[in-house]
Amino acid sequence: MELSALRIFKAVAEEGSVTQAAARLHRVQSNVSARLAQLEEGLGVALFHRSGRRLLITAEGERLLAYTGRLLRLADEAQAAVRGDQRPAGQLRIGAMETTAAARLPQVLAAFHKRHPDVELTLETGPTDQLVHAVLNHKLDAALVAAPVTRPELEQVPVFEEELVLLTGDRHGPVSGPEDVGRKALLVFRSGCAYRRKLEGWFAEAGVTPSRVSEFGTFEAIIGCVAAGMGVALMPREVLKQRKLAGTIRVHTLPPEFAMVQTMLVWREDVVLHPARQAFAAGFS
Template identity: 45%
Template sequence: MDLHLLNIFHTVAKSGSISQAAKELQYAQSNITMKIQQLEKNLQTTLFYRHNRGITLTDKGSMLLTYTEKIMDLIEETKAAVNDDQTPGGSLVIGSMETTAAVRLPTYLSAFHETFPKVDLTLKTGSTEQNVQGVLQHEMDGAFVAEPIEHPALTQKEVFEEQMVLITDTKHPDISSIKDIQTRTVLVFRTGCAYREKLEHWLHQEGIVPRKIMELGTMEAIIGCVSAGLGLSMLPLSVVSKHIQNGSLKQHPIPHPYEKVRTVFIYRNDRYIPASLNQFINMFCDETIQKTF
């Protein structure tokens, strides 16, 4: 199959417009149309529906797009493997939960950058769900996420175990039972956050429906609002320990089995692992590095 035709098809499919694809590829629209017709003839199927608003993929077109993206990923992986001289370098994109990035990773990332300055390391933060999808879609080389992760294409290595605590403002009375919080507002990250899922599972198991669940976008926002008395939240002790020590937050224990959350590093097991990612994995699993945490 002609890779050039597949590249044109991919550009048209992703842009949703022959005219836009022509601009991106710097081809005449008539040339793009001819190439798509040639590909359809070769495959003996219709790949796009043509209508007044542009074009839409057919079922066969959607299927071809899936395979085309796999082929393009494999080509890029092949190039990387052939050109890899086992000297860490080039781009390395790592995903992480915001809490892990803020508390656990800075010292480690600094050590990695100092050891491998030729690696262009990028850190992207997001929920566990976003990071898993980022790795699966080849947008990230690996990511720090919360267990459990079950996917046949992913390998995971346990790196941290977080002690979870309930946090409130300092005037809040002691919480002796989960039922004590059902009249309070619960502050959480957006859907996809593993800590939120853990808390919601705990509440569901106990048959508790909080008065209100309020979504906030950042860890700083949650901590600030809890400190001001807006509500309570559940976060890793490592994230809030300084705030507890300086007297701006109060912590409350969480019973088993909700008090622990394991953080794992995930990466695809069906693709070539470049030297940069291999060294990254080796370094954060190194006992000498772990001691810095």
């Protein structure tokens, strides 16, 4: 298999379309179709189901795709190592928790782009568990997640310390423990969120069962529902500093063992040479 054919296959798999893959790779459509057909013929399997103009990847294609990213990254690493090229360039795929992306990253990303304009940086947000899984499976080059991270395959460095605070409606009384909000719903991110585990652990340790748990996709939705009196939530204080929330929510301090959490930058330890990722990590030191 040629690396160029694998790059074409990867682009088609990600775009789901020969036309869009050709535009992304700056190739003519007929060339992309021909190279894809040659790859399928050489492997003796169909990599895609054809459905009109859309291409749906087959089970065999999924298996090849899992190897393709690793092969292409190793090839890029080998080229850089041989040439001694340490200039940050190319694609850098960063993941971050949504609250981290909103409160911490705007200035970081702006400064990074100014220093390294040849790096094509993309950002994906999600809960900690999802981001860790994406890094382990080579779908992200690095991610900002909540500690603790216990995967030995990952290198990790602390970059931020967050104070988590409990949010209630503005008219809610003082909160000294979960029993003071036990009748309220927990407003949380979807499963896999480390902050959600913190909040649920706080309740569990006190032996208090919340009335219900409601999941949301964005922190803005969570804050809005807290202000509407629908429940309580856990959020980094840094997120609240940048928003005018006076008169809509009340902020309650938690015990340090529940409130303080480190944000870690993690990446696969076996991907040693990655100048763009290394430059991004250096920005936090």
